[in-house]
Amino acid sequence: MSEFLAMGGYAFYVWGSYGVAAIAIVVEIVSVRARRRAAARLAAATRPEQPK
């Protein structure tokens, strides 16, 4: 296991790549979900237009 994590001496580069990519994905998913919730709250609070 520790041999696997060491990545033949390239741990910083390999895990630095995958770690930042994982963080980017998590941040994107969390922010999109927050945006959906905020948009739904805003839409729910908006009085619908009366059909003309």
Add this chain to the structure above:
Amino acid sequence: MSLYRYSSPAAFYPLAGMMAPWFAGAALLCTVAGLWIGFGIAPTDFQQGEAYRIIFIHVPSAWMSMFVYLVMGFWSVLALSFNTRLSAMMAQALAPTGAIMTFVALWTGALWGRPTWGTYWAWDARMTSELILLFLYFGVMALRSAIDDPRRADRACAVLTIVGSVNIPIIYFSVQWWNTLHQGASVSLTAAPKMASIMLLGMLVMSFAAWFYAIAVVLWRVQAIILERERGAAWVAELPKLRSAVA
């Protein structure tokens, strides 16, 4: 019933909500399979050692960074030609995901370049044009947030996106047109791949993961954008989920 029905935000909103979880699930499956192949099965590279395993995230994100831009350009052309709201919303939803893919491609490229080329960064044609792509995504997003009227922002962003798409063939062919530190394409449609087939398989599975992920997250984002921009429309007020959100 035709596909044109779904050019209306009211019809597309529930469809997007229905499709997104399936694409997210497919992305998760492909990621697990791709990482298993990439880290569990694919052997150590005889020249680069373990450092080459960055390929399984670098190449898919770099492909997606360009592909997302092309899709954004496609929706921008439709938005300008037919003045359809949903096309512009799709383009709007794609930009942040494209920017993230571009950032990941640049970041992983730097971390791969250091052990293999001896430098994190060089101003060669491939890297510079990819950096310009990141700025194009930022530019489109900044332009949108700078214009209050969403319909005017749609047109302005569409024009900028279409003009900026000239950068995509420059990125793709940069390694042929100029003498770059970045290597040429290892995989192309016209020649046999220049890499071991198990490594290629891992890369392709991870590419599918990136595709499915991008589709899922863009569908979720376009739902948020539809709600933001269509709020006040009668159909939005009738959404069952919104009713429960107020109650």
